[in-house]
Amino acid sequence: MISKSVIKKLTHILGEKNILTKKEDLFLYSHDATYQEFMPDVVVFPKDAREISKILRLANEELFPVIPRGAGSGMSGGALAVRGGLVMAMSRLNRILLIDEDNLIAKVEPGVITAHLQSEVEKLGLFYPPDPASLDVSTIGGNVAECAGGPRALKYGVTRDYVLGLTVVLPTGEILDIGVETAKGVVGYDLARLIVGSEGTLAIVTGITLRLIPKPEVKKTMLVIFPDMLYAAQCVSRIIKEKIVPATIEFMDSLSVECVRDQLPLELPEGELTILLIEVDGNSVQIDKDIRKIENICRQMGITGLRLARDKKEAEDLWKARRNLSPSLQKIKPHKINQDVVVPRSRLAEFVTTLSDIGQRYNLSIPSFGHAGDGNIHINIMLNRDNNDEVERADQALKEIMKLVVDLKGTISGEHGVGISKKPYIGMEISATGLELMSRIKKAFDPNGILNPGKIF
Numbered sequence: 136m137i138s139k140s141v142i143k144k145l146t147h148i149l150g151e152k153n154i155l156t157k158k159e160d161l162f163l164y165s166h167d168a169t170y171q172e173f174m175p176d177v178v179v180f181p182k183d184a185r186e187i188s189k190i191l192r193l194a195n196e197e198l199f200p201v202i203p204r205g206a207g208s209g210m211s212g213g214a215l216a217v218r219g220g221l222v223m224a225m226s227r228l229n230r231i232l233l234i235d236e237d238n239l240i241a242k243v244e245p246g247v248i249t250a251h252l253q254s255e256v257e258k259l260g261l262f263y264p265p266d267p268a269s270l271d272v273s274t275i276g277g278n279v280a281e282c283a284g285g286p287r288a289l290k291y292g293v294t295r296d297y298v299l300g301l302t303v304v305l306p307t308g309e310i311l312d313i314g315v316e317t318a319k320g321v322v323g324y325d326l327a328r329l330i331v332g333s334e335g336t337l338a339i340v341t342g343i344t345l346r347l348i349p350k351p352e353v354k355k356t357m358l359v360i361f362p363d364m365l366y367a368a369q370c371v372s373r374i375i376k377e378k379i380v381p382a383t384i385e386f387m388d389s390l391s392v393e394c395v396r397d398q399l400p401l402e403l404p405e406g407e408l409t410i411l412l413i414e415v416d417g418n419s420v421q422i423d424k425d426i427r428k429i430e431n432i433c434r435q436m437g438i439t440g441l442r443l444a445r446d447k448k449e450a451e452d453l454w455k456a457r458r459n460l461s462p463s464l465q466k467i468k469p470h471k472i473n474q475d476v477v478v479p480r481s482r483l484a485e486f487v488t489t490l491s492d493i494g495q496r497y498n499l500s501i502p503s504f505g506h507a508g509d510g511n512i513h514i515n516i517m518l519n520r521d522n523n524d525e526v527e528r529a530d531q532a533l534k535e536i537m538k539l540v541v542d543l544k545g546t547i548s549g550e551h552g553v554g555i556s557k558k559p560y561i562g563m564e565i566s567a568t569g570l571e572l573m574s575r576i577k578k579a580f581d582p583n584g585i586l587n588p589g590k591i592f
């Protein structure tokens with residue numbers, strides 16, 4: 136509980152209109168996309184690194200938790216005040232400071248919305264590829280903290296691959312520039328890379344220098360319909376074996392397809408279907424060649440149908456349906472346990488077959504979709520949390536799925552991070568020695584454990 140005298144000191148640092156203490160206001164900052172609820176004691180809106188530094192110094196004196204927050208779209212509970220304390224909303228640090236066409240970099244504050252940065256750089260013929268499905272709401276700061284990635288990771292990589300440098304405020308209050316503004320740089324330990332994906336537990340990011348690349352000339356989107364997931368998974372392996380790297384290869388299994396069938400801009404055949412959404416980009420000569428090759432491969436794989444988007448609008452509608460998939464799953468059951476596991480691409484077929492067996496054995500609906508091209512699968516165990524028996528079965532099924540992922544040499548999170556959701560499983564993947572080293576790193580950054588406590592470990 137943060138005392139009245141501390142609130143007074145915070146008000147002095149931030150000004151009265153940049154601090155919330157009323158219960159009804161705090162409630163708005165008590166959730167993220169996990170739909171769990173933890174009430175903070177106070178929410179603050181700092182304007183810059185100096186104010187953040189003062190708040191962190193106060194937190195070390197008074198020993199209260201500080202939880203950085205972007206848009207609250209996180210899927211692992213990272214922005215939740217699990218031990219109460221102060222939620223630090225980054226919404227006032229929302230400026231694009233520079234887009235440098237000579238050096239192909241952008242400098243932004245952490246509260247910039249991902250899609251906004253993308254559209255601004257694209258106006259100049261440049262490209263910032265990381266594309267989480269939440270890009271219309273998520274912030275670049277949240278993307279950095281979670282090392283967000285999206286469908287385009289197959290060809291272009293994830294947030295980590297675009298972060299060159301960061302300005303951070305350490306939990307003890309020091310303001311620090313780390314990383315570089317150049318394409319190369321190997322001086323000292325790569326602290327910027329350590330902060331990327333650290334889930335707001337090591338430092339608060341207040342400035343980000345990002346690498347940009349030229350925008351691909353053209354892109355084309357294709358929807359391919361398969362009778363089942365096995366055929367689709369084999370097709371993905373064939374495409375990659377032919378040395379074609381599409382910008383994205385997304386899949387939706389039959390349960391997922393049913394949830395967005397009415398949102399797709401085309402009539403689908405009746406019955407169970409698996410869909411691949413494939414996008415290729417580059418120069419027009421190359422992509423026409425790639426499209427022809429992919430079409431040939433798909434047609435040899437026993438597909439039910441194939442459609443090349445006729446124009447930009449149709450391609451956008453296909454992507455819209457894909458992005459709406461996560462919330463649309465509520466048509467099956469009101470709640471879900473969502474995990475974003477990754478398996479080696481070559482083991483995708485094995486994974487989805489076993490997943491279906493697990494679903495049947497536990498009598499659970501487990502729709503899956505995701506980035507087939509890089510083996511990143513969003514599994515969704517659908518349930519009603521009021522049904523204790525179903526919750527118990529879902530927990531058992533989840534344990535089995537996590538074990539399966541690790542046995543297949545995969546990883547238990549490709550995008551969403553550990554937060555609080557994956558804490559029980561981290562030991563399945565990281566050895567005791569690895570975990571011990573990580574907690575020593577945490578201690579070196581944050582000796583009093585005030586920054587985002589209760590996460591990851």
Ligand SMILES: Cc1cc2nc3c(=O)[nH]c(=O)nc-3n(C[C@H](O)[C@H](O)[C@H](O)COP(=O)(O)OP(=O)(O)OC[C@H]3O[C@@H](n4cnc5c(N)ncnc54)[C@H](O)[C@@H]3O)c2cc1C
Nearest residue numbers: 205206207208209213268274276277280283284335340550
């Ligand atoms: C419908 C939907 C689809 C999604 N699709 C994807 C996807 O395709 N790929 C993907 O990777 N993720 C996806 N996500 C998850 C989520 O959008 C990402 O993790 C995103 O990066 C979170 O950004 P945010 O601004 O909402 O951060 P928040 O949820 O507010 O915070 C996330 C974490 O970042 C920390 N943090 C935030 N800002 C800072 C900062 N300035 N300094 C230090 N730490 C900070 C927080 O403490 C927290 O631990 C999806 C979420 C939803 C709801």
